[in-house]
Amino acid sequence: MGQRGSVLLLGGAGQAGSDTATLLRRRYPELPLTIAGRNPERARRVAGELGGATAVTVDLARGDLGLPAGEQYAAVVATLWDSRLNGLRFAQDHGVPYVSLSSGMIDIAPEVTAAAQRPAAAPVLMASHWAAGVITLTALAWAGEFDRVDTIRIGAILDENDAGGPAGLADLARWAEVTSAGYARRDGGFAWSGAADARVELRGLDGTTVTGQTIPILDVTSLAFATGAPDVEFAFAVGESAGTRRGDGPSVEVRVDLEGAGPAGAPLSVSRYLVHPRGQRPLTSLGLAMGIERLLGLRGDAVPPGFYTPETLLEPAHVVERLADAGTLFVDA
Known part of the structure; x- marks a missing residue:
């Protein structure tokens, strides 16, 4: 090797x-x-x-x-x-x-x-x-369909029983203790927002909604600079996943919404879910x-x-x- x-x-x-x-x-x-x-x-x-x-x-x-x-x-x-x-x-x-x-x-x-x-x-x-960057890379793969990306919105729903082991739980607790503020790129500028303004409703594939919020995460800056999109946000929620509701165990769902223009200049939008039936660990x-x-x-x-x-x-x-x-x-x- x-x-x-x-x-x-x-x-x-x-x-x-x-x-x-x-x-x-x-x-x-x-x-x-x-x-x-x-x-x-x-x-x-x-x-x-x-x-x-x-x-x-x-x-x-x-x-x-x-x-x-x-x-x-x-x-x-x-x-x-x-x-x-x-x-x-x-x-x-x-x-x-x-x-x-x-x-x-x-x-x-x-x-x-x-x-x-x-x-x-x-x-x-x-x-x-x-997820160590795979969501950002997936969004970039789909952004390749665009000539210009204006908006990227990502919403991840994590099952409450899939937050990881002791180290993962400690990370979530540490981040929550430091800040409850949201973070996003708006009109080309990076800005923090109060917890109330950062709150969003995330909809899963089966139509169930979970309350989450935009979060300070490196995916925002990576996607903003890689695509030039002036509006980028990453929202996150913890709740019961669709897999758990079906009795199949914790799953994970991440929705990626892209808006902009296609190669011919016409408006283009893409909305897709990334789903794994075994949760975020894989x-x-x-x-x-x-x-x-x-x-x-x-x-x-x-x-x-x-x-x-x-x-x-x-x-x-x-x-x-x-x-x-x-x-x-x-x-x-």
């Missing part, structure tokens, strides 16, 4: 980490993986189930992460919140790619600063978008796995040092293909 060392998955025994490791193992059977966690028993269990993987105990409070000296790693993947960013510094010190998932828009300043201060140290992928793990394989050069050339977001590395059409292969459904609204 060319790369030296193992892919180090911080929080690899959690939901996002273990699902991502499973996808990588399935696609690249010989890729070395290291499952790093605070609970050695859980890490060993996940590593054993994967096969060809090792388990280590990690301490995010230490600059060396508490890892044995002399070990070589091909990449560092933070699938949980690393408030000290020791995972990023460790990757920079060793000159290997780094991927983060849990910073969120409200927490990115330290990460951006650390990456900017050492731009030649390592490639850094900030994937704190919804989407997030796929986004992470695709980012890792791109950074390592498992698809395309290895990525040079720099600061990246998912849409700068991944091809929208390829992401849609992989989502479909993973069981995602695309339905016209």
